[in-house]
Amino acid sequence: MVIRLNQMAAGFTGMSEAAANAYMEYINNDVCPLIPSRGSEGANDLSMVTHIGLALMGEWDVSYKGKRVPAAQVRQQLKLSPYHPFGMDGISILSNSNVAEAQSIAAVKKAEHYLKLSPVVIASSLEALNGNVSPYLWHTVDTKGWPQGHEAAEAVLANLKGSYLWKKDSKRYLQDPLSFRSAGYILAAAQEELRQAKDLLNTAINHTTDNPIVNTNARNDLWYSSAEVLDEMRAGKPNVFVNSCSNFDNTQLALQLESLTKAIGQVIHTSAWRTTQLVDGHRTGLLTYLVAKENNGGDGFANIAQSMSGLYAEAMALTNSAIGYGVPTSIGIEETFSNVNLTADRLSKVADIGYEIYAYEVLHTTQAMDMRKQEGKQMGEGTEQLLKQYRKVVPFVSKDRFYTPDINNGLRVLKNIEFTQVK
Known part of the structure; x- marks a missing residue:
């Protein structure tokens, strides 16, 4: 509704002042018309935004003060004057893509938070591995020249200020697995897709999707x-x-959301593979499966990757293209499709799984980081903050236990983590 009102203010919708007031009354009183969450082909949100129009006329249900109630009851309670669409109001209420834009904004914001979390997770994995900072150095990244390359690499390195990784170590490998070496470039790719998605959305909500x-x-x-x-x-x-x-055509936005989804799929891929590397004692120099020294005969993280693998497969399936599919409607007049609502939903879901995969990785990285600290090694300023926040809810694994509560508690930390961004 806020997007629709903003587009009315731009003057492209031809809607009446009464329509604008009707929207504002609901917005200002936190009255939210209930709409289906699925079922749009993306050419427009006809089946979705129609419910907003019905609610404005008092003929449908709304969410008000946490409850589902009839719109007519709320309008009477708030003493709102009856609203009757006039002129272009009707077609402008139902022939637009405002729901798709709102869903896309929510999905992109979730993806943005996930990617902002990524540098400290990558940095913690490097410390867990005793990895090489070489791929992230400015002069290394400068030779590649990819957009967002420096921004991603410097964000990772900033979390490693004060880390033991800046000291020489004859046991450190010259080249780490690619899931560590390429993590910066893959994060940069996702950040660039995110930037383009935000630019497109800013354009969309300040123009119009009317016909x-x-x-x-x-x-x-x-x-x-x-x-x-x-x-x-x-x-x-x-x-x-x-x-x-056909201003409700969202092909460009749908393509961009799919690109962002695929890019996050790559971020997830590297996370999952880093996690599998961290249980290899030959690679880390720590005990296999990150078994604590005091955990005699323990299995540590021997089998936990199986559940992570299932989540990983689910995420990869979401990266398949969904645009272009549809059944012609309106007697064959509407026969192009973008399914932007579905692409936004998939982006949201893949970001959720990204957090879950990180929950597995951070369970491993924090275990290894504590084991490094037992050896007298110092962690970075950013990674130490991550470790402290995480340890408030997930303790060090000194003895075998079941890990489902740890994954769930870690997931909540990662989605809501608060720490000072190191620069």
Whole structure:
């Protein structure tokens, strides 16, 4: 509703002042019309936003003060005047993609938080491994030249200020597995896809997804401006037009959301593979499966990766393309599809799984970090903060136990972690 109101203010929808007031009354009183969460082909959100119009007229249900109640009851309680769509109100209420845009914003914000968490997780894995900082150094990244490359690498290194990794170690491998070496570039790719998605969304919510559209400041200096067919489209003044269009086409946004989803899939891939490397005693120099010295005969993390593997498979399935599929509707007039609602939902789900995979990785990295500290090694400023926050809810594994509570508690930490960003 906020997006719709913003687009009304831009002047492209041709909606009435009464419609704007009706939206504002619901927004200002926290009245939220209930809409289906699924079932849009992405050409427009016809089946979804229609419910907003019904609720504005008091003919549907809303969420108000935490309860589902009839819209008519809430309108009476708030003493709101009856609203009846007029002129272009009806078509503008139902022929747009505001729900898809809202779903996309929510998904992108979740993805953004997940990616902001990534540098400290990568840094903690490097400390767990006794890894090499070489791939993240400025002069290394400079030779690649990828967008966001320096930003991603420096964010990882910032979390390693004061870390033992900056000291020489004859036992440290010259080259780490690619899930460690490439993590910065893969994170940079996801950050760049995120940037483009945010730019597209900012453009979308400040323009319009209506059909038809109204433009009160149209250009009249183009080669076709004087064509007689344009006279049929003018609305009173030479530069005022009402035009048929398909502004609810979201192909570009759907493609970008899928690109971001695939990029996060790569971030998840490297996380899962780093986790499997950390239980290899030949690779880390620690006991196999990160078994604590006092855990005599213990299995440590011998089998925990099996459940992580199942989640990983679920995430990879979400990276498959969903745009372009659909059944022609409106007697075959609407036969193109973007399924942007579905792509937004998939992005949201893949970000959720990303957090879950990180919960497995951080269970391993914090175990290894504590084992390193027992050897007298110092962790970085950022990674130490992660360790302290995590240890508030997940203790060191000094004796075998079942790990489901640890994964769930760790997941909550990662989704809500608070620590000072090291620069």
